[in-house]
Amino acid sequence: MLQFKAEQLEKVASAIFQGTGTPQDVAELVAHSLVSANLMGHDSHGVLRIPRYCQQIAEGQIVPTARPQVTTETPTTAIVDGNWNFGQVTAKLGAETAIKKAKEQNVAVVTLVHQNHVGRLGEWSGMMAEAGMVGMVITGGWRSPITGVTPFGGAGRIIGTNPYSFAIPTGQHEMVLVDFATSVVAEGKLQVAIAKGAPVPQGYILDKDGNPSTDPNDFYKGGMLLPAAGHKGYSLALIADILGGLLAGNERVGRDWNLTGTFMLAVNVEAFRPLAEFAAAVDGRLDEIKAVQPAAGFQEVLIPGEPEMRSKAQREKDGIGVPEATWEALLATGAKYGVDVSKVAGI
Amino acid sequence: MLQFKAEQLEKVASAIFQGTGTPQDVAELVAHSLVSANLMGHDSHGVLRIPRYCQQIAEGQIVPTARPQVTTETPTTAIVDGNWNFGQVTAKLGAETAIKKAKEQNVAVVTLVHQNHVGRLGEWSGMMAEAGMVGMVITGGWRSPITGVTPFGGAGRIIGTNPYSFAIPTGQHEMVLVDFATSVVAEGKLQVAIAKGAPVPQGYILDKDGNPSTDPNDFYKGGMLLPAAGHKGYSLALIADILGGLLAGNERVGRDWNLTGTFMLAVNVEAFRPLAEFAAAVDGRLDEIKAVQPAAGFQEVLIPGEPEMRSKAQREKDGIGVPEATWEALLATGAKYGVDVSKVAGI
Numbered sequence: 001m002l003q004f005k006a007e008q009l010e011k012v013a014s015a016i017f018q019g020t021g022t023p024q025d026v027a028e029l030v031a032h033s034l035v036s037a038n039l040m041g042h043d044s045h046g047v048l049r050i051p052r053y054c055q056q057i058a059e060g061q062i063v064p065t066a067r068p069q070v071t072t073e074t075p076t077t078a079i080v081d082g083n084w085n086f087g088q089v090t091a092k093l094g095a096e097t098a099i100k101k102a103k104e105q106n107v108a109v110v111t112l113v114h115q116n117h118v119g120r121l122g123e124w125s126g127m128m129a130e131a132g133m134v135g136m137v138i139t140g141g142w143r144s145p146i147t148g149v150t151p152f153g154g155a156g157r158i159i160g161t162n163p164y165s166f167a168i169p170t171g172q173h174e175m176v177l178v179d180f181a182t183s184v185v186a187e188g189k190l191q192v193a194i195a196k197g198a199p200v201p202q203g204y205i206l207d208k209d210g211n212p213s214t215d216p217n218d219f220y221k222g223g224m225l226l227p228a229a230g231h232k233g234y235s236l237a238l239i240a241d242i243l244g245g246l247l248a249g250n251e252r253v254g255r256d257w258n259l260t261g262t263f264m265l266a267v268n269v270e271a272f273r274p275l276a277e278f279a280a281a282v283d284g285r286l287d288e289i290k291a292v293q294p295a296a297g298f299q300e301v302l303i304p305g306e307p308e309m310r311s312k313a314q315r316e317k318d319g320i321g322v323p324e325a326t327w328e329a330l331l332a333t334g335a336k337y338g339v340d341v342s343k344v345a346g347i
Numbered sequence: 348m349l350q351f352k353a354e355q356l357e358k359v360a361s362a363i364f365q366g367t368g369t370p371q372d373v374a375e376l377v378a379h380s381l382v383s384a385n386l387m388g389h390d391s392h393g394v395l396r397i398p399r400y401c402q403q404i405a406e407g408q409i410v411p412t413a414r415p416q417v418t419t420e421t422p423t424t425a426i427v428d429g430n431w432n433f434g435q436v437t438a439k440l441g442a443e444t445a446i447k448k449a450k451e452q453n454v455a456v457v458t459l460v461h462q463n464h465v466g467r468l469g470e471w472s473g474m475m476a477e478a479g480m481v482g483m484v485i486t487g488g489w490r491s492p493i494t495g496v497t498p499f500g501g502a503g504r505i506i507g508t509n510p511y512s513f514a515i516p517t518g519q520h521e522m523v524l525v526d527f528a529t530s531v532v533a534e535g536k537l538q539v540a541i542a543k544g545a546p547v548p549q550g551y552i553l554d555k556d557g558n559p560s561t562d563p564n565d566f567y568k569g570g571m572l573l574p575a576a577g578h579k580g581y582s583l584a585l586i587a588d589i590l591g592g593l594l595a596g597n598e599r600v601g602r603d604w605n606l607t608g609t610f611m612l613a614v615n616v617e618a619f620r621p622l623a624e625f626a627a628a629v630d631g632r633l634d635e636i637k638a639v640q641p642a643a644g645f646q647e648v649l650i651p652g653e654p655e656m657r658s659k660a661q662r663e664k665d666g667i668g669v670p671e672a673t674w675e676a677l678l679a680t681g682a683k684y685g686v687d688v689s690k691v692a693g694i
Contacts, residue, residue: 077618154648156639178582210642229576235525271424292503295557301501
């Protein structure tokens with residue numbers, strides 16, 4: 001494991017993306033987004049993704065010179081067309097548009113179309129909370145070749161992991177930041193189990209015939225992930241499919257392997273009560289929850305977002321650990337585009 | 348088990364409520380709401396509730412002569428103050444207000460304050476779907492003496508079962524209607540297990556000290572229900588607490604046993620694409636899901652809301668079964684207010 005400061009990794013990411021022909025502002029935005037995911041402890045959404053993104057650029061799936069634009073629009077709603085740029089660029093314009101409209105109209109809904117991977121959803125809902133809004137972001141889609149979730153009661157991998165994020169402004173506390181997949185676990189957990197040669201618990205996956213399995217390899221032989229909490233996670237995933245995917249017309253984008261879209265809601269707290277008063281009420285509620293005695297096997301009760309904020313504080317101080325294999329992949333990817341990654345990182 | 352037509356039960360419910368001094372229009376609205384829950388198969392939200400509601404009227408908790416009113420208001424938002432009338436009356440005005448505003452402004456958020464039990468959430472989100480809107484309804488609150496859910500990792504029953512509902516307009520299919528509690532199960536399931544003398548599965552409850560338990564009696568000895576899917580259900584429950592409770596100021600209502608409120612969102616589909624086109628896209632997606640082969644132990648894949656719609660069709664035809672004990676309670680409650688329930692039911 002190598003240790004880097006966030007700034008080093010941002011420089012590396014930005015340099016590699018610029019090496020592919022990505023404009024500087026876009027490269028810096030995506031680099032910042034990926035490294036912020038690392039800081040928050042979500043390494044699966046961090047610099048690990050760079051080689052794959054570059055491959056997607058090479059294959060024309062990501063068009064880094066495109067610019068997202070607002071298409072269909074009303075004072076309270078918008079569709080943001082990403083034009084297949086990086087998903088983060090699309091999502092940022094989406095969140096900015098939702099915030100601007102909610103500041104003017106108190107409530108706004110923005111949907112994204114022609115989007116690539118938008119990264120960590122909490123980044124976009126969190127922008128709304130920082131602006132004094134309640135933020136809600138849902139991504140939905142299907143036919144992804146990588147993750148495959150079955151509807152409850154079924155044996156077919158036709159639903160994505162369709163995540164939900166909410167962010168709530170606070171006073172003294174860090175913002176409440178919810179961000180979870182509607183599948184019982186992310187696919188990455190299966191890869192970890194395989195690497196360890198360990199089984200997964202009952203209730204994670206079915207095999208290709210729809211039978212319960214504890215062998216994580218069964219997922220990669222045509223099996224499927226189960227939705228979280230049975231019909232509840234399935235219901236949320238289907239709503240994400242519809243609100244993220246269909247509301248903006250993502251079923252017509254012509255890419256059967258990526259029909260995902262995103263639904264964003266911003267609600268201006270001030271339309272209901274003064275923000276400071278609301279924030280104090282939320283703080284009080286969080287204090288009550290933090291005061292609950294831990295259950296057997298737990299040290300304390302955490303607020304959603306608290307693990308991420310702690311990771312951020314620790315990694316800003318101690319740096320971000322990058323596995324050797326990931327670093328090697330970054331070196332190799334940089335080399336393809338004439339970027340000396342070690343030099344950029346200053347090592 | 349006695350069998351009744353929906354109309355018979357509505358007449359009974361309305362007559363009993365009118366016997367308590369409830370105005371006719373309010374009595375009929377609540378009666379219709381309760382019986383529609385029975386039709387949908389949610390007997391826990393049906394006529395079973397009448398004796399308790401009447402007790403709440405007697406105790407001044409429900410004020411049936413009060414009228415809900417819109418207080419704080421903008422073109423896209425409103426707070427509806429229920430003035431402690433039946434929750435259904437408050438929720439209906441809330442949903443109507445959200446629909447009206449969303450028709451004019453495309454998106455609307457309404458919160459409810461001073462509300463009693465609002466009944467089946469799907470009734471209110473469903474009203475929005477019938478009006479061509481995406482509907483989302485969340486109820487949140489805490490310190491309820493009846494149900495008690497612990498935050499994930501904790502051992503304190505300070506969170507409600509905080510349900511979520513979504514409704515989506517469709518074309519040929521019945522509407523997509525999601526309605527679930529964020530606890531792993533409703534408290535009623537524990538009562539059923541006790542009645543049978545059966546244990547509950549691991550993961551349903553903790554005992555009063557925060558240890559896992561399979562004895563449903565432990566819940567009633569200071570134990571607690573667990574949130575669905577661990578931190579995911581807990582996160583949703585906390586968001587419901589904040590959006591349902593705190594956004595409208597329900598922490599200040601002066602009833603520590605009922606600090607619940609409701610958050611309603613209506614989004615006009617037409618702001619994004621023509622409703623018929625959206626409905627056809629949703630239909631297509633539902634067809635894909637219905638075509639998934641069933642998993643081991645299942646007969647078919649169901650769409651959220653499908654079990655309710657089937658129950659409704661069947662019970663409209665065959666009638667609604669009412670257990671003897673429930674019927675006896677209705678007879679006794681009616682008698683208190685000079686209502687001959689058998690005569691009203693025409694039996």
